[in-house]
Amino acid sequence: MDRDSTKVLLIASDPDAASVVASHLADASDRSEIFALSVVHHFSAARRLLAQQAFDAVLLDLRLPGCPGLDCFGRLRRLRPSTPVIVLADLEDVRLAVRAVELGASEFFVKGSPDCRLLREAIRHALEKKRLADLFEALLDADDAPRLVVDDAGLVRYANAAARSAFGRASTGLLGKPFRGPLPDGDGESSMPAPNEPEKALGICARAIYWNGAPARLILLRGEALQRRNLPIIATYRTAGRRNRSAAPRPRSILGKIAPAALVRRSPLPRARPHR
DSSP, X not given: OOTTSEEEEEEOSOHHHHHHHHHHHTOTTOOSSOEEEEEESSHHHHHHHHHHOOOSEEEEESEETTEETTHXXXXXXXXXXXXXXXXXXXXXXXXXXXXXXXXXXXXXXXXXXXXXXXXXXXXXXXXXXXXHXXXXXXXXXXXXXXXXXXXXXXXXXXXXXXXXXXXXXXXXXXXXXXXXXXXXXXXEEEEEEOSSOTXXXXXXXXXXXXXXXEEEEEEEEESTTSOOOSOOSSOOOOSXXXXXXXXXXXXXXXXXXXXXXXXXXXXOOOOOOOOO
16 A cells, blocks of 8 residues: 555445445545555454554444444444544434434445545545644643543543643543543533642633544643643633633643634535435
8 A cells, every 4th residue: 555545444334335435535536645445344354454554534334234323333433532433324324423423423424425425525624633633632742731631421531641640640540530520511610629639629620622523521620739830721711601711811822722623523514415
């Protein structure tokens, strides 16, 4: 495979559908990017292939033998949480496809629809969004303020070095574990006892974001129990009406500017009605 090609894994049980996808990605009229496509017909084969090599994006058929509906999508997200996934669905499975997008899929296409000609563009959009998200994560890594990302289930999906230090744990001791503090509804504030000084309180400032395409919240920890070397990069958010955002501390880095571009989900591509 070409070193500069975009590596795409297609998981589809129907050989005809796989051929159609391959023809769209091999569009001779658009040579701006080369897509190197690997095709498997069972999720077990996909799991083995993903263990051997990395892919830039995955195209997933929602109808796979022995792995119906969103089951395979959930397994795939657990295997490769940061790899963009585009869902392929039959017309009667559109509701499942929409749900997959809500859970973090980059986009969905109805098999046989004229929209499938937009697959190349959808993959480019997904990769650009991932690039911006990676940049945002690098900025979080460099931040002195403790920051975590907590998903809708209350599990920690990311913790920077300052947060790991505040909790006295390695990342493996935080990631995938429940966040111990009370989370406000939406954007807002709450507090929790400091991990090493329970007599002191830590402020919890939360902002709703998308992380790897799925709804989550960015958490900023503040308080006297922490060594505060910088002002918070993202301003404190209280629930509506309790604080004027113009009174918040002025950001000291570009993190506040890059966050919206990196984390807000792109609107779905326009769709034509599928042929019946």
